[in-house]
Amino acid sequence: MLIYIAGxxxxxxxxxxxxxxxxxxxxxxxxxxxxxxxxRENGLKVSGDEEKVVNIPIMRPEEAKxxxxxxxxFTKAMQLPDMLEAIQDVIGPDTQVLCLLNGLGHxxxxxxxxxxxxxxxxxxVWTAQLQGPGHVYLASTGSINIQSLNPDGQDxxxxxxxxxxxxxxxxxxxxxxxxxIWRKACVNGTMNSNCALxxxxxxxxxxxxxxxTIVHEIIHEFVVVGQAEGVALNEEEITDYVMQxxxxxxxxxxxxxxxxxxxxxxxxIDFINGAVSRLGRNHDIATPYCDLITQLIHAKEDVLIGxx
Amino acid sequence: MLIYIAGxxxxxxxxxxxxxxxxxxxxxxxxxxxxxxxxRENGLKVSGDEEKVVNIPIMRPEEAKxxxxxxxxFTKAMQLPDMLEAIQDVIGPDTQVLCLLNGLGHxxxxxxxxxxxxxxxxxxVWTAQLQGPGHVYLASTGSINIQSLNPDGQDxxxxxxxxxxxxxxxxxxxxxxxxxIWRKACVNGTMNSNCALxxxxxxxxxxxxxxxTIVHEIIHEFVVVGQAEGVALNEEEITDYVMQxxxxxxxxxxxxxxxxxxxxxxxxIDFINGAVSRLGRNHDIATPYCDLITQLIHAKEDVLIGxx
Numbered sequence: 001m002l003i004y005i006a007g008x009x010x011x012x013x014x015x016x017x018x019x020x021x022x023x024x025x026x027x028x029x030x031x032x033x034x035x036x037x038x039x040r041e042n043g044l045k046v047s048g049d050e051e052k053v054v055n056i057p058i059m060r061p062e063e064a065k066x067x068x069x070x071x072x073x074f075t076k077a078m079q080l081p082d083m084l085e086a087i088q089d090v091i092g093p094d095t096q097v098l099c100l101l102n103g104l105g106h107x108x109x110x111x112x113x114x115x116x117x118x119x120x121x122x123x124x125v126w127t128a129q130l131q132g133p134g135h136v137y138l139a140s141t142g143s144i145n146i147q148s149l150n151p152d153g154q155d156x157x158x159x160x161x162x163x164x165x166x167x168x169x170x171x172x173x174x175x176x177x178x179x180x181i182w183r184k185a186c187v188n189g190t191m192n193s194n195c196a197l198x199x200x201x202x203x204x205x206x207x208x209x210x211x212x213t214i215v216h217e218i219i220h221e222f223v224v225v226g227q228a229e230g231v232a233l234n235e236e237e238i239t240d241y242v243m244q245x246x247x248x249x250x251x252x253x254x255x256x257x258x259x260x261x262x263x264x265x266x267x268x269i270d271f272i273n274g275a276v277s278r279l280g281r282n283h284d285i286a287t288p289y290c291d292l293i294t295q296l297i298h299a300k301e302d303v304l305i306g307x308x
Numbered sequence: 309m310l311i312y313i314a315g316x317x318x319x320x321x322x323x324x325x326x327x328x329x330x331x332x333x334x335x336x337x338x339x340x341x342x343x344x345x346x347x348r349e350n351g352l353k354v355s356g357d358e359e360k361v362v363n364i365p366i367m368r369p370e371e372a373k374x375x376x377x378x379x380x381x382f383t384k385a386m387q388l389p390d391m392l393e394a395i396q397d398v399i400g401p402d403t404q405v406l407c408l409l410n411g412l413g414h415x416x417x418x419x420x421x422x423x424x425x426x427x428x429x430x431x432x433v434w435t436a437q438l439q440g441p442g443h444v445y446l447a448s449t450g451s452i453n454i455q456s457l458n459p460d461g462q463d464x465x466x467x468x469x470x471x472x473x474x475x476x477x478x479x480x481x482x483x484x485x486x487x488x489i490w491r492k493a494c495v496n497g498t499m500n501s502n503c504a505l506x507x508x509x510x511x512x513x514x515x516x517x518x519x520x521t522i523v524h525e526i527i528h529e530f531v532v533v534g535q536a537e538g539v540a541l542n543e544e545e546i547t548d549y550v551m552q553x554x555x556x557x558x559x560x561x562x563x564x565x566x567x568x569x570x571x572x573x574x575x576x577i578d579f580i581n582g583a584v585s586r587l588g589r590n591h592d593i594a595t596p597y598c599d600l601i602t603q604l605i606h607a608k609e610d611v612l613i614g615x616x
Contacts, residue, residue, distance in 0.1 A: 197505060197604065200611040208610035210603040217600075288596030292525075295518040296505065296604075302516035303508040 001163060004029055004068045004090055006083050007075035008058060010128035011100070013044060013136040015072055015169065020056050022167035028058040029087065031079075036060065038134025047131070048139040061086035070096045070160060073110070077103045077271035084113040096153075096160055098122055098146060102255075103271030104185050104279070107149060117153040120160055122146035123180045126169070143170035147177035178231050183238055186222040187245050189272045190215045192256035193293045197300065199261055203250030206243075214289065215242065218273070221287045225276045228283040260297070264304045269297040309471060312337055312376045312398055314391050315383035316366060318436035319408070321352060321444040323380055323477065328364050330475035336366040337395065339387075344368065346442025355439070356447040369394035376400070378468060381407045381418070385579035388414060392421040404461075404468055406430055406454060410563075411579030412493050412587070415457060425461040428468055430454035431488045434477070451478035455485035486539050491546055494530040495553050497580045498523045500564035501601045505608065507569055511558025514551075522597065523550065526581070529595040533584045536591040568605070572612045577605040 001024045005016040008028035020026040028044075030036060036058050038045075043053040061083055068090045075083045080101060084091075091097065091114055098120040099106050110119050126142030144164060148157035157173060164171035174180065191202050194214060198205060205211040219239055226233040259265040273290040280287035309332045313324040316336035328334040336352075338344060344366050346353075351361040369391055376398045383391045388409060392399075399405065399422055406428040407414050418427050434450030452472060456465035465481060472479035482488065499510050502522060506513060513519040527547055534541040567573040581598040588595035 194604075194607070198608050198611055199507075204611045205607065208607040210606035211610065214600065214603050214607065286596075288594075289600055292522065292597055292600050295522050296502075298518035299502070299513065299516040299522065300506050302519065303506055303512045 001025065001069045002066060003027070003070045003072065004064055004087065006061065006071050006073050006087055007079065008035070009074065009076075010130040010136055011124075011126065012072070012074040013130070014126060014128040014138055015074065015100075015167075016056060017044060017046060017054050017136070017138075018167040018169055019163070020054060022163075024163070024167070026056055027064065028056060029061045029064055029083075030058060031060060032133070034133035038132075042134060045135040046138055047135070048137045050138075064090045066090065067092035068095050070098065070163070073097065073099045073101060073106075075101065077101050077106070077268040078266065080106060080109050084110065088113065094118070096120060096156055098160060100124055100144070101271075102185070102188055103268055104182065104275035105271060116150045117148070118156070119149040120146050120153065120157050121149055121177055121181060123177060123184050124169075141170070143172065145172045145174040145177050145180050147174045176232070179226075179233055182222065182226045182231050182233055183241055185272055185275070186219055186238055187242055188254070188256070188268075189222055189276065189290070189293075190218050190242055191246065191249070192254040192267075193269060193273050193297055195254050196256040196260045196267065197293070197296055199257070201251060201253055202246050206246040206250070217289045218293070221280065221285075221290050222276055225280045225283065225285055225287060228285055229279060256297075260300060260304065266301055266305065267297055269294050273297075309333065309377045310374060311335070311378045311380065312372055312395065314369065314379050314381050314395055315387065316343070317382065317384075318438040318444055319432075319434065320380070320382035321438070322434060322436040322446055323382065323408075323475075324364060325352060325354060325362050325444070325446075326475040326477055327471070328362060330471075332471070332475070334364055335372065336364060337369045337372055337391075338366060339368060340441070342441035346440075350442060353443040354446055355443070356445045358446075372398045374398065376403050378471070379403060379405045381405065381409055381414075383409060385409050385411045385414070385576040386574065388417050392418065396421065402426070404428055404464055406468060408432055408452070409579075410493070410496055411576055412490065412583035413579060424458045425456070426464070427457040428454050428461065428465050429457055429485055429489060431485060431492050432477075449478070451480065453480050453482040453485050453488050455482045484540070487534075487541055490530065490534045490539050490541055491549055493580055493583070494527055494546055495550055496562070496564070496576075497530055497584065497598070497601075498526050498550055499554065499557070500562040500575075501577060501581050501605055503562050504564040504568045504575065505601070505604055507565070508561075509558065510554050510560055510562060514554040514558070525597045526601070529588065529593075529598050530584055533588045533591065533593055533595060536593055537587060564605075568608060568612065574609055574613065575605055577602050581605075 005012045005028045008030040039058045043055045097114045124144040129137040161171040161173040223233045223235040274294040276290040313320045316338040347366045351363040405422045432452040437445040469479040469481040531541045531543040582602040584598040
């Protein structure tokens with residue numbers, strides 16, 4: 001099976017490596033020149049649970065020409081339209097496209113480039129860290145839930161779940177994946193944005209009484225807007241999940257902190273809290289916490305990086 | 309005239325120094341031991357527009373025993389109750405008490421210790437910076453508006469304005485000072501809290517489009533809540549004033565940034581944005597921006613300093 005990994009950061013490298021080792025023809029796609037050079041010259045260096053080098057092809061998105069059986073989208077949210085634009089040759093009438101981006105609202109973007117029956121939405125709790133160009137750190141285990149956006153795609157979606165599971169990615173074909181995508185977005189919408197703003201670890205945010213008040217207000221906005229979108233969300237269950245995740249991740253800085261504070265890069269805020277603000281407006285639902293958090297993150301981008 | 313300066317930070321030192329030089333008996337009060345020792349041993353060192361040393365007495369609040377003609381309150385907002393508690397011997401039946409603290413809601417606190425006819429509310433655009441213990445930097449000019457809280461105190465209030473003006477403090481007896489106090493609180497509520505959160509200068513906040521959106525939302529909440537409190541506030545006029553102030557102060561970090569980010573001290577947020585949240589609740593007016601800003605500042609206090 002020919003698989004392109006469209007966006008080969010830490011998670012793209014994990015999925016690419018495991019699918020490659022399971023016998024698929026995997027090609028990594030990325031725009032980061034140092035990363036491309038390192039992998040071409042020395043292979044993909046893996047450390048963590050195992051130490052090895054994997055020889056796996058990597059190219060720039062616009063160099064990908066062969067029609068794929070499967071494309072796995074793993075870009076940062078704001079890079080998605082450019083990626084889809086660049087890889088149009090790769091996406092044929094039967095190419096399955098699996099979206100594993102963080103955040104909300106990607107279906108609409110992908111639908112412009114891919115027939116709905118070929119779109120598979122997913123969410124994963126696998127983790128990975130890039131240690132530098134061409135070097136990924138992989139530890140512990142995870143799983144992935146996926147579902148075809150359109151009932152007509154269900155059989156193909158189940159085949160893709162098999163392909164992923166044969167690569168030990170523990171894929172579950174989920175009859176209702178959208179609530180899980182919202183639940184993960186809500187984890188990001190509470191931890192990522194606030195820790196980036198307050199320059200703190202997840203445990204520090206959740207140890208603060210006022211921090212917790214903010215977390216609960218944000219969860220509430222996610223749930224109310226999600227329900228208005230027709231997504232079955234339970235506020236108590238999501239709150240439990242967020243609290244549980246905050247415990248296991250207490251000593252970590254979330255990815256938005258790494259992006260904004262540590263590396264002065266633009267964030268995915270418009271696809272997390274910003275998406276809830278946007279969807280809330282469509283339903284005439286006030287989302288002042290998501291609004292202000294989104295504006296504060298953008299203001300901090302302006303301060304640290306300059307205007308877009 | 310015997311005058312106690314209750315809180316001898318930068319601004320207290322400026323007022324104390326000018327009133328002392330105009331021939332009044334001025335006693336500084338403060339709790340900072342290094343500051344007290346430095347002024348007792350070497351006098352108050354002044355630099356900026358003039359370089360000099362002024363010999364002026366300073367003592368701890370609980371050491372002040374002589375009944376004053378005038379007490380000028382210049383503490384940080386959260387230190388006000390402790391200060392008033394400590395200086396009860398000083399406040400006699402005819403002692404005028406002038407409040408020059410930043411923020412909102414101090415009348416209620418002062419009323420517990422001082423008859424209403426002796427309370428004078430004020431607001432000033434004078435500036436000053438402490439360079440270290442016993443050393444204040446004074447540059448440029450300013451003015452001060454004051455008004456007795458109660459019509460029965462008006463004659464005394466006008467006398468105090470004269471005393472201040474004879475010390476070149478450019479005092480105006482203002483028939484309607486409360487809107488000016490709100491206007492200054494609104495400047496603080498837009499610049500101080502956001503620059504402390506975003507770790508930026510005033511000019512950086514106002515150069516950001518999202519920063520400006522936040523500023524306008526906060527001004528709106530201050531105006532609506534102030535109007536509900538019976539204070540005559542004009543949103544357009546306050547917006548102009550905030551924008552004007554942001555230009556002249558563009559290269560500065562506001563005092564809350566100095567307190568929280570630079571010195572890891574608790575902030576006055578509960579008397580600025582937090583006061584608008586509290587008053588808004590009394591009137592059933594939603595103030596989500598002031599609510600979240602207050603919670604974020606408290607969460608940042610928790611992260612940087614620890615819980616109170």
